[in-house]
Amino acid sequence: MAKGGVFCVEGQWHRDLNDQSSVLPTLELLQRLQAIRFIHKDVATREELAYFLDRWLLRQYADFKVGFFAMHGEPSKLCLTDRDTVELDEVADMMAARCEGKRLYFGSCSILRASDARLHDFLDATGAALICGYTRDIDWVESAAFETVALQILANGDRADAVERRMGSTAWAPLASYLGFRIVYANGRTWRPDARSRVPTQAAAV
Incomplete structure (x- = not known):
């Protein structure tokens, strides 16, 4: 059976042209x-x-149902480079009414710290x-480890809440x-893992 597809757009993380930091190795x-x-x-x-x-x-890419935005971020804003940013509302306009069934993953610092109203407007649009995505500034290695699991669940899970079900009840929580x-979610519901959870001591060595 063909595995689920992930479409990734990656911003240019660093000013130094010699820097090779990328999410590409994770996808590979x-x-x-x-x-x-x-x-x-x-x-x-933009x-x-x-x-x-x-x-x-x-339509020819319909089976790539996960959109992965890998770039720096701020609440409600993507940073394509150190000089060029794009508002979440602008991204919604670029995809207006064409994302039925798509699951959008923002691997960007703090972008999900936007208001509920703004995120629901994005989904409606x-x-x-x-x-x-994330509501705080994230460490590259920690987020990469998390994404190796989250992306494959998003791509292959039959249920929209597959990531929630997996992450909420395992050692990844x-x-x-x-x-x-x-x-x-498009139905208006939101989910976060248990706020009382903490990263296990051994995770610090990842």
Whole structure:
């Protein structure tokens, strides 16, 4: 059976052109493990972001139901580079009414710290099934470890709440809580892992 597809747009993280930091190795690992299939595109401007999102939403890529936004972020804002940002509302306009059934993962610091109203407006505008991501500044290695699990569940889970069910009842719950992970569903419901959870001591060595 073909594995679920992840479409990733990655911002340009650093000013130094020699820096090779990227989520690409995480995606390649998951594909080699036959956990997902993926398409990865680099974006540095809002025009590039709009172009690749438009291509992703063509019918021929319908089985790539997870949209993964890998870039720096602030509440309600994506940072494509150190100089170019785009508001969450602008991203919604780029995908307006074309994301039915899509699951959108923002691997960006603090972007899910936006208000409930703004996130629900985003879902209403795009038609996506859910939006998820982090409510705090995150560490690269910790988030990468979390995403190796979250992305494959989003891509392959039959239920929209598959990540919630898995992360809320396993050893991943403390890390999800520590990262400030949050899910907002199109039906208006939101979910966070138990706030009392803490990252296990051994996780600090990851």
